[in-house]
Amino acid sequence: MDQEMAGAVAIVTGGGTGIGAAVVRRLAGRGVRCVVNYAHSREEAEALAAEVGGIAVQADIAEDAACRALARAALAAFGRIDFLVNNAGRTKFANHEDLDALDAEDFIDIYRLNTIAPFQMIRACAPALRESPFGAVVNVASVAGVFGHGSSVAYAASKGAMITMTKSLARVLAPAIRVNAVAPGYVGTGWFEKRLGTEGLAMLDARIAGAVPMAMAAKGEDIAGPVVMLLDPASRAVTGEVMLIDAGAHLDVGLARRPGREG
Numbered sequence: 491m492d493q494e495m496a497g498a499v500a501i502v503t504g505g506g507t508g509i510g511a512a513v514v515r516r517l518a519g520r521g522v523r524c525v526v527n528y529a530h531s532r533e534e535a536e537a538l539a540a541e542v543g544g545i546a547v548q549a550d551i552a553e554d555a556a557c558r559a560l561a562r563a564a565l566a567a568f569g570r571i572d573f574l575v576n577n578a579g580r581t582k583f584a585n586h587e588d589l590d591a592l593d594a595e596d597f598i599d600i601y602r603l604n605t606i607a608p609f610q611m612i613r614a615c616a617p618a619l620r621e622s623p624f625g626a627v628v629n630v631a632s633v634a635g636v637f638g639h640g641s642s643v644a645y646a647a648s649k650g651a652m653i654t655m656t657k658s659l660a661r662v663l664a665p666a667i668r669v670n671a672v673a674p675g676y677v678g679t680g681w682f683e684k685r686l687g688t689e690g691l692a693m694l695d696a697r698i699a700g701a702v703p704m705a706m707a708a709k710g711e712d713i714a715g716p717v718v719m720l721l722d723p724a725s726r727a728v729t730g731e732v733m734l735i736d737a738g739a740h741l742d743v744g745l746a747r748r749p750g751r752e753g
Contacts, residue, residue, distance in 0.1 A: 496521030499568040503527045504578030506535030508679035512710030518542035551607040561614040571618035576608035577630040584642040604648035620666040624723040629671040660730030668729040675736025703738030
């Protein structure tokens with residue numbers, strides 16, 4: 491299947507850092523040409539695009555016009571779109587028990603990027619994806635959207651909505667376009683390192699590894715593998731699925747309540 495993916499084109503939103511960057515590298519390793527989307531991480535996105543022979547495109551995908559422009563940029567550069575990975579997202583940290591910690595604007599802000607933007611990206615790319623011999627979308631959700639925990643109620647709700655949207659669009663876009671989602675648990679990315687520092691991240695990794703069945707703290711690469719597997723034409727019979735990637739935390743009710751991918 492490596493040969494089948496070679497030459498294909500993928501757009502990865504939020505592709506300059508973290509899970510998105512790991513997905514770009516894994517796709518490039520399979521011969522896929524990548525459009526690395528970013529909103530703010532220009533330096534990282536451009537360096538990664540140069541590394542893998544792709545292009546970096548700035549676009550605030552919370553805006554529908556920007557989504558359409560991003561799709562046009564991919565087509566202008568490569569003439570096709572075969573894969574879309576909706577990875578970009580945001581959150582606001584708020585205690586779930588504090589019902590005054592969030593207001594309507596917080597919900598709208600989080601939903602715009604976590605739920606509405608992926609829909610807009612799918613809509614913008616759908617005509618080109620239908621022309622592909624193996625058009626596929628993977629939405630990066632979260633275990634927070636499955637179990638209702640995570641950094642805030644708004645974040646969990648937005649990822650739950652993304653999961654429902656995945657199933658809805660998988661139904662209506664079949665058979666031309668497959669739509670699946672991954673739901674990561676904790677992922678020790680640079681985002682956490684910026685908040686906690688190197689030592690703090692190491693301590694958190696160790697705590698997570700000691701609490702999950704697989705005795706590991708996942709990194710971006712651990713999410714990228716399943717994402718690419720779902721995009722691979724070898725998974726042509728898979729659509730509307732949500733893959734939990736949490737090192738087995740969901741196998742224990744207590745562990746399933748632990749923080750998920752937050753950010």
